[in-house]
Amino acid sequence: MFSLILSTTARAIMPLTLVFSVYLLMRGHNAPGGGFVGGLIAAVAFAIASLADGVATARRALVVDPRRLMAVGLALALASGFGGVAAGQPFLTGQWAEVMVPVVGKIGTPLVFDVGVYLAVLGVSLTMLFALSEED
Amino acid sequence: MASLLVLPIVTPLGTAVLALFLWRHRRAQQAVSLLGAAALLAWAVALLLSVSRDGIQATAIGNWPAPFGITLVADLLSAMMVTLAAIVGAAVAVYSVATIDARRESFGYHPIFHVLLAGVCGAFLTGDLFNLYVWFEVLLISSFVLMGLGGERGQLEGSVKYVTLNLLSSALFLAAVGVLYGTVGTLNMADLAVALQDPRVDSRLTLAIALLLLVAFGIKAAMFPVFAWLPASYHTPPAAVAAVFAGLLTKVGVYALVRVFTLIFTHDTGVTHGLILVLSGLTMVSGVLGAAAQGEFRRVLSFHIISQIGYMLMGLGLYTRLALAGTVFYLTHHIIVKTNLFLVSGIVHRLKGTLDLASLGGLYRTRPILALLFLVPALSLAGLPPLSGFWAKLLLVQAGLEAESYSIVVVALVVSLLTLYSMTKLWTEAFWKAAPDAAEAPLSAGEWRGLLLPVAALALLTVVLGLGVEPVLALSLRAAEQLLNPAEYIRVVLGGRP
Helix, strand or coil: CCCHHHHHHHHHHHHHHHHHHHHHHHHCCCCCCCHHHHHHHHHHHHHHHHHHHCHHHHHHHHCCCHHHHHHHHHHHHHHHCHHHHHCCCCCCCCCEEEEEECCCEEEEHHHHHHHHHHHHHHHHHHHHHHHHHHHC | CCHHHHHHHHHHHHHHHHHHHCCCCHHHHHHHHHHHHHHHHHHHHHHHHHHHHHCCEEEEHHHCCCCCCCEEEECHHHHHHHHHHHHHHHHHHHHHHHHCCHHHHHCCHHHHHHHHHHHHHHHHHECEHHHHHHHHHHHHHHHHHHHHCCCCHHHHHHHHHHHHHHHHHHHHHHHHHHHHHHHHCCCEHHHHHHHCCCCCCCHHHHHHHHHHHHHHHHHHHCCCCCCCHHHHHCCCCCHHHHHHHHHHHHHHHHHHHHHHHHHHCCCCHHHHHHHHHHHHHHHHHHHHHHHHCCCEHHHHHHHHHHHHHHHHHHHHHHCCHHHHHHHHHHHHHHHHHHHHHHHHHHHHHHHHCCCEHHHCCCHHHHCHHHHHHHHHHHHHHHCCCCCHHHHHHHHHHHHHHHCCCHHHHHHHHHHHHHHHHHHHHHHHHHHHCCCCCCCCCCCCHHHHHHHHHHHHHHHHHHHHHHHCHHHHHHHHHHHHHHHHCCHHHHHHHHCCCC
């Protein structure tokens, strides 16, 4: 069932939700937040889109296949562990860049790991969500 | 070299990710799966050689020192178990390529298979009790998927029982971990071993936690009286899945029992290890009697897993150097042999379309090579010299006699005879007697080779293990020595800390 009110609201809410999810991802290192919640919030954005305008529209908005997101996310998280190995330290040891990036702050392998978690969670949730809502 | 410790976990995970990228390309997924399994085998052997040469190794993940961070530790037992997991992984990966249907592959069979291997290797290598719980979950969740993948009626029925009982076991495990953390404030296994020596810790509480863990790991290992989930589910998934479950999953439970009851809970061996010894005898007997009543190929094999678990626990219960060496050797022998028997059952099913013993027969005449390849692991399981099972049982019996526990020795010998009876039954029914229905599914020569290659390789390994028993025996004895004297393990993990 198509609802004009929901569809219009969704268009306004979706970008806000996505921005909020990235905010959660970024602050997660020292404060509540992180890749997992961030990914879930991002999945909520696409869930709203799929409720308002159908799964096909939500898939188009996502551009890539959610399964691909899952694979990219896991690959990033796994790869971030080798930063430590490359520096001659144990697996998963955090490596930080010296320079400060404006807005984001310090950049390091834990951030890469969190981005990987974010993408994997987003990919997994949307794979399940889309599959379930396409079934009927 | 510290990175060797991480590789057996990272390699299967990386393989799974790569296979995920190739979601739509079956052939490429198969190639990645085979390469990943081969790489895992290479790292595992390298780890075993390195541990055997340089002693116990540990690495602190993320450079957070023990006991605060998660430590990966490889002593000889861990390294041997990882190697065995890699051997099973490689054999089943080859077998999967030959047998798993396109539908299961399109739903992600290969990535999940490698996540399962990562979970198994992680459980063998971790030095932290909560992390062990996490690896258990990793391997359980992927095993749930593998068990249910395909969605056949029997499979779903088996999965429900399997999932319910294993979740119960996980809940008990988690409860024990919680109480333990509340009591001593650490979950690093080496640190636990030190902390529980403190006389201020209430010994009754320690005993309660130990028994809680005994039940939790006992369910996973299919110990008496909590083994019912195993024969109810192992005959339902495809042969490749059943083989890797039969070879590895219950053995992770046995490994956890061995680790916990040699490193952490060794204060009250009269109660804990005495109880394990009694349970081991009951496990042997109930498994073998259950098998005698079955008329289906894979159900017979499933019940024999249970009775074999009894032998491994017998070594732990006796708790001497020779007995623990027996347990380690038995694990080595059993993982290879059991995987192989399940793979053979898969080939029989492929040929005859059924595993009901009454309607099987005549395979000795039509497929003599297959019959021979069944006979090697079957006789090894029953403990006929000079195959590997004979030496495994000999060690345990000798250890039992040395410890003057004559009743368990008698039980072990009788159960061994009954195992021979079961294997003879499988032989006569499936291979020797005239076939009630001579029809066989046609197999191309290429397909036949793909099926036989892993089976033949594992059978060869069984024979080699039996004939050249010395090096593995020496390794098992050294592993047992490390288990009995955990001081070195604790020193390596905690560094200079007292």
